[in-house]
């Protein structure tokens with residue numbers, strides 16, 4: 001088939017790779033000058049099946065209320081009375097906080113993320129036959145350690161770990177001492193740690209470098225990438241997709257099209273009467289150039305209470321997380337940036353870095369459940385691979401592989417609520 005992939009973030013690029021491997025003629029259309037310059041640019045760097053618990057869970061509401069009005073809150077809802085998309089999204093979010101919904105969402109995410117991690121490992125093995133692909137993106141296979149500085153949060157996490165274990169994930173609750181054995185850089189805050197849980201099979205790395213390296217391999221394998229090519233509309237015959245129109249007026253024909261525009265997927269489809277439940281959830285990161293010999297973590301960490309992650313990327317440390325619901329606003333808020341550094345300073349009091357931190361923000365394409373939208377849309381010929389929220393890199397390879405099967409008319413091996 002002749003397939004157009006819209007968007008070259010981590011989702012569009014992995015889609016292009018898997019579709020090409022299946023023998024299709026693939027063209028990627030991206031409005032920016034290279035791949036992965038938007039949300040996939042400076043994220044938390046985790047391949048974290050262990051992070052499958054969505055924001056929408058029974059504890060989210062009291063937590064969000066406690067943070068209300070705080071500019072540095074880990075989860076910040078800005079009141080936007082005329083933003084009906086946010087209102088609709090928030091009601092659906094509340095519905096997903098019900099215990100049964102949360103359990104179903106965790107099950108779907110764990111299954112897809114486990115499949116995805118296995119696909120990534122296979123991909124890395126295949127691509128490392130010619131060069132060390134892992135090194136190209138600062139990949140680390142040292143697991144992910146969740147730490148808890150509040151006793152209640154740790155107790156709740158034990159129940160979540162048990163649930164994820166039932167779905168096949170190796171996530172073990174551990175005491176503070178074991179956390180320090182796994183990551184000695186935590187030793188100075190032994191007194192703060194209530195406990196943790198460790199998933200040795202999770203991974204970390206630089207999602208931006210991964211996507212760019214994969215795009216280069218995909219191009220070498222015959223995928224055609226068109227950069228600086230904003231797509232402005234779909235071309236339909238009745239309801240059937242025929243192709244797309246670019247901003248410069250060009251029209252490209254195709255047998256099928258994969259929509260992977262991240263947060264922009266929803267506004268892109270509005271004119272066609274399709275209302276995707278995706279809202280941009282803004283997150284921040286700070287990337288620090290570490291000084292030689294500084295005590296910094298090398299195991300990727302999740303600080304659950306503060307909704308932050310810490311990933312070692314070569315000689316850099318990435319601190320990332322928090323969420324703000326404020327439309328498509330991409331301004332950098334200094335208070336939220338300082339909150340990242342403050343927490344890094346609390347957890348790693350002896351950390352030394354050179355130069356100014358590199359601050360960045362991006363818009364997670366968040367569904368209320370954090371379950372992505374993968375499969376055939378209401379328009380024949382238009383397929384969706386979008387809405388990956390907090391776990392886009394974690395679920396990328398699996399989503400792309402599953403989509404490739406679905407587009408070939410086959411059943412995916414993953415038990416997941418595809419569209």
Ligand SMILES: Cc1cc2nc3c(=O)[nH]c(=O)nc-3n(C[C@H](O)[C@H](O)[C@H](O)COP(=O)(O)OP(=O)(O)OC[C@H]3O[C@@H](n4cnc5c(N)ncnc54)[C@H](O)[C@@H]3O)c2cc1C
Nearest residue numbers: 007009011031039040044045046231262283391392393394
């Ligand atoms: C602070 C933060 C931390 C995170 N940490 C992690 C983590 O540790 N692990 C993890 O798995 N996930 C993490 N995520 C989530 C992850 O980064 C996202 O889910 C993922 O990047 C989404 O990828 P995407 O390809 O859907 O979107 P994007 O990367 O945004 O790609 C969409 C692409 O579409 C292009 N585009 C948009 N409109 C058009 C148009 N009209 N025409 C052509 N092109 C267009 C854009 O330019 C962009 O390149 C984090 C996110 C944030 C913000």
